Amino acid sequence: xxxxxxxxxxxxxxxxxxxxxxxxxxxxxxxxxxxxxxxxxxxxxxxxxxxxxxxxxxxxxxxxxxxxxxxxxxxxxxxxxxxxxxxxxxxxxxxxxxxxxxxxxxxxxxxxxxxxxxxxxxxxxxxxxxxxxxxxxxxxxxxxxxxxxxxxxxxxxxxxxxxxxxxxxxxxxxxxxxxxxxxxxxxxxxxxxxxxxxxxxxxxxxxxxxxxxxxxxxxxxxxxxxxxxxxxxxxxxxxxxxxxxxxxxxxxxxxxxxxxxxxxxxxxxxxxxxxxxxxxxxxxxxxxxxxxxxxxxxxxxxxxxxxxxxxxxxxxxxxxxxxxxxxxxxxxxxxxxxxxxxxxxxxxxxxxxxxxxxxxxxxxxxxxxxxxxxxxxxxxxxxxxxxxxxxxxxxxxxxxxxxxxxxxxxxxxxxxxxxxxxxxxxxxxxxxxxxxxxxxxxxxxxxxxxx
Amino acid sequence: xxxxxxxxxxxxxxxxxxxxxxxxxxxxxxxxxxxxxxxxxxxxxxxxxxxxxxxxxxxxxxxxxxxxxxxxxxxxxxxxxxxxxxxxxxxxxxxxxxxxxxxxxxxxxxxxxxxxxxxxxxxxxxxxxxxxxxxxxxxxxxxxxxxxxxxxxxxxxxxxxxxxxxxxxxxxxxxxxxxxxxxxxxxxxxxxxxxxxxxxxxxxxxxxxxxxxxxxxxxxxxxxxxxxxxxxxxxxxxxxxxxxxxxxxxxxxxxxxxxxxxxxxxxxxxxxxxxxxxxxxxxxxxxxxxxxxxxxxxxxxxxxxxxxxxxxxxxxxxxxxxxxxxxxxxxxxxxxxxxxxxxxxxxxxxxxxxxxxxxxxxxxxxxxxxxxxxxxxxxxxxxxxxxxxxxxxxxxxxxxxxxxxxxxxxxxxxxxxxxxxxxxxxxxxxxxxxxxxxxxxxxxxxxxxxxxxxxxxxxxxxxxxxxxxxxxxxxxxxxxxxxxxxxxxxxxxxxxxxxxxxxx
Numbered sequence: 001x002x003x004x005x006x007x008x009x010x011x012x013x014x015x016x017x018x019x020x021x022x023x024x025x026x027x028x029x030x031x032x033x034x035x036x037x038x039x040x041x042x043x044x045x046x047x048x049x050x051x052x053x054x055x056x057x058x059x060x061x062x063x064x065x066x067x068x069x070x071x072x073x074x075x076x077x078x079x080x081x082x083x084x085x086x087x088x089x090x091x092x093x094x095x096x097x098x099x100x101x102x103x104x105x106x107x108x109x110x111x112x113x114x115x116x117x118x119x120x121x122x123x124x125x126x127x128x129x130x131x132x133x134x135x136x137x138x139x140x141x142x143x144x145x146x147x148x149x150x151x152x153x154x155x156x157x158x159x160x161x162x163x164x165x166x167x168x169x170x171x172x173x174x175x176x177x178x179x180x181x182x183x184x185x186x187x188x189x190x191x192x193x194x195x196x197x198x199x200x201x202x203x204x205x206x207x208x209x210x211x212x213x214x215x216x217x218x219x220x221x222x223x224x225x226x227x228x229x230x231x232x233x234x235x236x237x238x239x240x241x242x243x244x245x246x247x248x249x250x251x252x253x254x255x256x257x258x259x260x261x262x263x264x265x266x267x268x269x270x271x272x273x274x275x276x277x278x279x280x281x282x283x284x285x286x287x288x289x290x291x292x293x294x295x296x297x298x299x300x301x302x303x304x305x306x307x308x309x310x311x312x313x314x315x316x317x318x319x320x321x322x323x324x325x326x327x328x329x330x331x332x333x334x335x336x337x338x339x340x341x342x343x344x345x346x347x348x349x350x351x352x353x354x355x356x357x358x359x360x361x362x363x364x365x366x367x368x369x370x371x372x373x374x375x376x377x378x379x380x381x382x383x384x385x386x387x388x389x390x391x392x393x394x395x396x397x398x399x400x401x402x403x404x405x406x407x408x409x410x411x412x413x414x415x416x417x418x419x420x421x422x423x424x425x426x427x428x429x430x431x432x433x434x435x436x437x438x439x440x441x442x443x444x445x446x447x448x449x450x451x
Numbered sequence: 452x453x454x455x456x457x458x459x460x461x462x463x464x465x466x467x468x469x470x471x472x473x474x475x476x477x478x479x480x481x482x483x484x485x486x487x488x489x490x491x492x493x494x495x496x497x498x499x500x501x502x503x504x505x506x507x508x509x510x511x512x513x514x515x516x517x518x519x520x521x522x523x524x525x526x527x528x529x530x531x532x533x534x535x536x537x538x539x540x541x542x543x544x545x546x547x548x549x550x551x552x553x554x555x556x557x558x559x560x561x562x563x564x565x566x567x568x569x570x571x572x573x574x575x576x577x578x579x580x581x582x583x584x585x586x587x588x589x590x591x592x593x594x595x596x597x598x599x600x601x602x603x604x605x606x607x608x609x610x611x612x613x614x615x616x617x618x619x620x621x622x623x624x625x626x627x628x629x630x631x632x633x634x635x636x637x638x639x640x641x642x643x644x645x646x647x648x649x650x651x652x653x654x655x656x657x658x659x660x661x662x663x664x665x666x667x668x669x670x671x672x673x674x675x676x677x678x679x680x681x682x683x684x685x686x687x688x689x690x691x692x693x694x695x696x697x698x699x700x701x702x703x704x705x706x707x708x709x710x711x712x713x714x715x716x717x718x719x720x721x722x723x724x725x726x727x728x729x730x731x732x733x734x735x736x737x738x739x740x741x742x743x744x745x746x747x748x749x750x751x752x753x754x755x756x757x758x759x760x761x762x763x764x765x766x767x768x769x770x771x772x773x774x775x776x777x778x779x780x781x782x783x784x785x786x787x788x789x790x791x792x793x794x795x796x797x798x799x800x801x802x803x804x805x806x807x808x809x810x811x812x813x814x815x816x817x818x819x820x821x822x823x824x825x826x827x828x829x830x831x832x833x834x835x836x837x838x839x840x841x842x843x844x845x846x847x848x849x850x851x852x853x854x855x856x857x858x859x860x861x862x863x864x865x866x867x868x869x870x871x872x873x874x875x876x877x878x879x880x881x882x883x884x885x886x887x888x889x890x891x892x893x894x895x896x897x898x899x900x901x902x903x904x905x906x907x908x909x910x911x912x913x914x915x916x917x918x919x920x921x922x923x924x925x926x927x928x929x930x931x932x933x934x935x936x937x938x939x940x941x942x943x944x945x946x947x948x949x950x951x952x953x954x955x
Contacts (some may be wrong), residue, residue: 027820028546031925033728036555040546041525041926043820045512062508064529079507082585087501110549121552128555135731137925165925167731178731243606244644251648287494287504294504363734366861368872368892371650374953376870376892378863399861399868399894401952427927445952446894450734450865 001046003102003156005066006148012073015052015059015080017092018150019297021284022066023047026108029139030117035124042110049286050076051294053092056085058294060287088293088320093283095298097154105144106158112140112186116164119191126195127168132202136166140186145284153298157280160184161430163421167381168198173208174394174451177201178360178381180223180421182430201360201382205394209385210447213398217356218442219386221346222420222434224362228375228404229268229338229434230425231365235373236306237290238315242325247373247405248315257312257327262408266340268307270333276419277335277431291332293318304330307408337433340414346436349415351389357442358384358391361423362400373403378448380423397451398444413438453572453663455631459489459617462511464629467536468621471515474540476623480517480524480547482560483540484622486772487513487531488819491580491615495587499606500595502588512819515539519547521557525822561798561810563775565625571769573632574762575663579613582664587611590667591637594678598641601682603689605644611667612636612659612919614931618772626774634661634765634931636919641681643689651689651889653681653874656706656856658916659931661763671763684875684887691887694876696948700851700905701893701941702844707873708832709916709934710857715897716748716755717830717934719866720782721813722791722801733923734864737897738788740804746788749901752835755783757792757828759812764829765917765931766815772823775812782830786901794825817928824924831915831935838909841938847906851879852891852946857916859892870894872949892947903944908937 001022009020025045031038049062050073059079061072116138127134144158165180177198183189220228240246241255248256272281283299285292296318305313314330322329350358360382368374376399383395415436422432468485475483489511496503513535514527524547526539595607614634621627636659642652657672666672703711718736723729725736738746758779759768768777773795782790791805794814802808815826845853856874863869876891877884895903917933 027926029926030550030553032553033730034726037522037550037553038728039523039525039822039824039924040550041527041822042542042546043527044529045527045820046529047510049508058505060504060506060508062506062510064510064512065531075507079505079584082583083502083505083588087498087503110546114549117549117553124553124555133727133730135727137731139926165731169730244648245606245642245650245652249648249650251646287496287506289496289504290498363864364861366859368859368870369890369949369953370652372950372953372955374949376859376861378861378868380864397863399863399870401870401947401949403953406954427925443952443954445870445947446868448863448868449896450737450863450867 001048001066002104003146005048006146009050009069009073010148010150012070013052013150015054015077017053019051019092019294020148021049021286022146023144024105025141025143027139027141028108028110028113030113031137033135034133035128052076052080054080056089057083058086059083062286086288088288088295088318090295090320092149092151092295093153093298094151095153098156101146101154101156103156106142108142113138116186116189116191123191123195131171133169134166136164138164145280147284147298149298155282155298162186163426163430164189166194166198168202170202172205174396175202175205176381176451180423180426182419182421204384204391207393209393209395211395213444213446215441215443218439219346219349219353219356219358220437220439221359222418222436223423224359225338225434225437226420226422226432227362227365227424229336230422230429231375232373232404233336236315238317238327239290239321241315247371248312255315257315259312260310261307261312261405262310263340263411264310266307266310266414267305268338269303269305270335271303272301272333274335274337277337277433279334279431283331291316293320295319296331299331301331301333304333335431337417338435339417340435342414342416342435344415346415349413349436349438350386350391353386353389356386357395358386363424365424368401373405374401375404376401397448399446399448400443401445402443407439410439410441411437412440453575453578455629456617462487462531463533464619466533467513467531470533471536471540472621472623474537475515475517478541478544480519480544482518482623484516484620485536486819487619489617490818493580493613495611497591497595497609500592500599505584510818513539514819515543516822517543517547518558519544520551522547522551522554523558527820558796559799560795561808563795563810566628566770566774566776567625569628569770571630573661573767575633577664578633579635579664580615594639597678598682603643603682603686604641606642608640610638620772620774622774628770628774630769632661633663634659635666637667641685643685645689651685653685653688654856656874659765659919661765661767687887688875688889691889693890693950694888694946694948696946696951698943699946700848701944702848702851702853702879703939703941704855705912705914705916705936705938706856707854708936708939710860711871712830712832712934712936713918714860714862715866715869716783717827719897720791721825721827722793722797723825725791729923732925737865737867740801743788743804747786748783748788748898749786750904751786752907753783753786753901753904754833755830756780756833757782757830759828761829761933761935763915764933766827766829766933771812771814772816773810773814775810777812780811792825792828797825815930817930821926821928824928826923826930827921827932829933832907834910834913834937835907838907838937841908841912844906844908844938844940845879845884846882848879849881852888853877853879853884867896890948890950892949894945894947900941900944903941905940905942907939912938
């Protein structure tokens with residue numbers, strides 16, 4: 001795909017308004033299990049989406065080829081003509097043509113993983129000789145988007161997203177550990193360091209104790225906090241809250257914006273220009289929902305505080321929902337950071353723990369009660385008992401039932417925020433920065449015998 | 452009578468395959484397969500009777516998979532041309548060479564008869580893509596208004612996902628198959644917002660199916676009946692007493708049980724999980740290969756089959772994505788683990804333990820962009836011939852809960868500890884229904900739960916449930932799958948109160 005496809009489609013359009021989003025994604029990946037490769041691949045994917053607006057009604061058609069572009073444009077217009085005015089109808093975003101709009105998508109080759117694959121090979125043979133088993137996945141994707149509109153927008157964004165996840169297992173009962181990291185270019189991925197961290201955590205499992213279900217003081221590490229915060233973020237549609245059907249609703253069509261959710265100083269924020277977490281700096285929506293509007297395509301995104309100084313500061317608002325309820329426009333941003341100004345590392349937080357649990361990550365997180373955002377899920381790949389400042393044993397896994405919204409209000413310590421990988425959401429939501437949280441009473445509902 | 456979509460047949464299927472197969476062999480591959488996959492999708496959502504979004508799209512592409520020096524290589528692209536097929540074959544061989552040093556287990560594939568030029572179409576009457584969107588929004592809008600007319604319904608969300616999927620597959624052994632199937636997932640959610648600020652919702656229990664537009668107009672489901680009853684059922688749920696946690700006998704309706712089967716039997720009998728291939732992602736299984744033929748999975752009335760042949764099943768095909776013909780087999784018989792879900796590599800690698808050496812046809816890739824993995828067939832609990840009705844099962848329960856519809860689900864990495872909720876929970880007292888309860892979740896460990904299976908219903912209670920979006924693998928893939936089951940009675944299961952779980 002290319003900028004040219006966008007221009008050609010816009011030139012063909014006979015609708016009142018038209019937005020064209022072309023995309024090209026290149027991906028290479030490696031996957032391994034039990035110290036050996038399982039799958040690999042290289043993929044190049046193309047897409048073009050034509051959004052036509054006629055009398056406020058929308059027609060959306062997409063294809064993976066621009067070969068029949070005129071048919072695509074006409075089908076999109078026909079769908080708009082047959083439709084009725086959209087709930088979110090409004091003017092399309094106007095704007096300038098970006099200087100880099102005409103640039104092509106960067107090529108992606110398996111070569112980007114060359115050094116990583118060699119280092120991984122060394123880790124796999126080290127694991128073989130030491131009686132460990134390594135499992136994992138490495139993926140490098142470059143996504144390029146061109147967005148043009150009949151109102152003059154010509155925007156392009158291209159960014160690489162890479163990540164690696166490693167799981168190590170040994171023959172001790174339940175012995176399993178996990179580490180993961182995101183990367184742009186693989187130069188900062190240190191396989192020997194990840195390997196060493198996995199082995200350090202496995203060594204904590206030499207002593208194992210069984211603990212029952214209950215409420216425990218728990219250190220939730222950055223990856224676990226990331227999965228909980230992304231789940232929370234995905235429930236932060238302002239419209240749902242105002243309609244009374246969200247954890248952020250108040251009676252009478254109001255929302256909980258302004259209410260205290262967490263300790264003073266706590267900030268949950270999205271920022272497309274965050275140097276560490278940079279993401280697409282303009283809105284891209286190929287369908288409308290309570291979180292997005294096709295009319296907002298191309299809207300510049302800015303740093304947004306969802307929680308500021310511990311208080312709920314904003315919910316996700318499209319231009320349409322913001323206008324309807326006279327609140328600021330705060331579109332969805334595809335990254336997330338939680339920061340309470342803490343400076344303690346996870347190890348330092350362990351060192352000042354009298355008795356508690358240290359988790360590695362969470363898994364299979366699902367909503368149980370939308371009213372309170374009660375979530376259930378499992379601890380995974382390492383639960384550790386901390387006593388008098390030291391990890392003293394590995395513990396069985398648990399099923400938790402707890403609400404991340406409630407939990408923010410119970411936090412007693414916020415550690416240093418660091419870039420992390422949400423274990424469960426990594427393929428949908430890679431760019432996050434989170435602290436370790438100390439929760440005095442995290443609710444472990446039952447024991448899981450899984451490892 | 453449905454016919455193959457001319458837009459798919461217009462792609463250079465055979466030409467690209469021939470070129471890809473030749474180029475792969477020239478690049479040193481001992482096995483090559485070429486797949487062209489095309490997905491036509493239309494997603495429609497309505498919010499309170501107004502169209503929220505309607506996205507209509509086509510995605511097509513070409514994939515070449517090779518075995519070079521005993522290592523997989525895979526490459527794919529959205530461009531379906533002869534030239535691209537040759538390029539992808541060479542690229543797949545390059546990927547295999549990069550990955551070769553990481554591979555300790557040479558790839559060998561189970562034998563499969565050559566299926567020359569086979570064509571297969573799923574069973575449906577009306578191609579949903581031949582129906583005008585305005586007709587769809589008119590019907591779903593009418594459903595919405597009907598519900599919104601009730602004082603007990605504050606909001607109505609309707610969604611309809613429709614997929615037309617075509618696959619052409621050819622391999623270096625000479626198999627060539629062309630297939631087309633259709634699936635639909637309509638859902639209606641009614642929400643009641645109380646002036647006090649609390650809210651409660653209820654979703655229709657109609658399953659996603661491999662049927663056409665006829666599914667929305669009376670074939671396979673009584674929509675009028677379910678929609679007519681929804682407001683009153685929702686109001687009763689909002690007023691219902693919060694459950695007292697403890698142990699109860701559970702009568703699970705097929706609309707709830709299908710998902711419990713999916714998670715605790717379907718995923719647990721995937722051989723790639725049992726072998727640890729998913730240990731870093733989807734997870735493993737307690738039902739390991741060394742326990743085949745001996746693991747007591749559940750009570751003797753438990754008989755679970757795998758199949759890719761059930762009419763209207765979401766996993767039903769003619770041939771899988773490795774050219775293996777669709778079949779049906781036992782996974783659990785008389786309560787004992789007797790089978791797994793296989794692809795050609797695992798079938799060959801574990802031939803001795805499996806007592807076979809042939810694949811049962813579970814390879815599937817969700818698009819051209821992804822490599823085929825072992826994915827779930829339709830995994831179904833068989834009813835008892837002459838077995839009881841739902842009423843008869845309920846009559847045998849002193850203190851229990853009858854659970855209808857699926858909602859929240861979660862299960863651990865080895866498929867032991869699970870927690871499910873539902874849409875409706877009816878208290879059973881002395882063999883009779885005694886109104887709805889709310890805040891119910893049941894939690895159990897798989898072998899204990901299936902061991903507590905006391906009775907399965909008769910064939911008249913059997914329903915094919917299922918899901919569109921079963922996730923597995925990295926890069927992540929989704930797969931549609933159906934699960935048939937009768938109503939079933941489980942004794943003495945742990946029930947939680949979800950409000951109390953949340954500390955309230």
